Amino acid sequence: MAQLTIHVNGKPYTVGCDDGEEARVLALAATLDARVRAADPGGGGLGDTRLMLMGGLVLADEAANTAERLASLEAEVAALRAELETADARAVAALEAAAARIEAMAAR
Numbered sequence: 001m002a003q004l005t006i007h008v009n010g011k012p013y014t015v016g017c018d019d020g021e022e023a024r025v026l027a028l029a030a031t032l033d034a035r036v037r038a039a040d041p042g043g044g045g046l047g048d049t050r051l052m053l054m055g056g057l058v059l060a061d062e063a064a065n066t067a068e069r070l071a072s073l074e075a076e077v078a079a080l081r082a083e084l085e086t087a088d089a090r091a092v093a094a095l096e097a098a099a100a101r102i103e104a105m106a107a108r
Contacts, residue, residue, distance in 0.1 A: 001016050001017070001018065001019065002016065002017050002018070002019050002020075002021070002022050003015070003016050004017065004022050004025065004026065006025065006026060006029035006033075007029070007033060008029060008032055008033045008036055008052070008055075009033060009036045009037060009040075009048070009051055011048070013029075015029075031059070032055050032056075032059065033055075035054075035055035035058045035059055036051045036052065036054070036055035038055075038058070039051055039054035039055055039058065040054075
């Protein structure tokens with residue numbers, strides 16, 4: 001297990017992560033740091049606990065919005081797949097009907 005130091009709101013925190021995950025943890029920490037700093041742009045001294053809470057809530061809101069958007073897009077993809085299946089079925093039926101007419105004409 002790797003140990004690394006991340007910085008959130010100018011303060012160092014030592015955290016552990018799986019080997020090879022260091023870059024991802026640093027990137028996630030940078031994202032949290034940005035949200036925490038945005039929650040207190042003037043450095044008005046909200047306190048570490050409140051800042052972490054605010055940053056966490058902002059990230060949770062972003063995650064919820066992303067999950068909702070994903071669910072909406074998955075539903076849209078399912079609807080488009082259903083439309084494609086219907087169109088395919090109509091195309092097959094039209095080709096079969098055309099083939100039957102051609103065979104009937106050829107039999108005359």
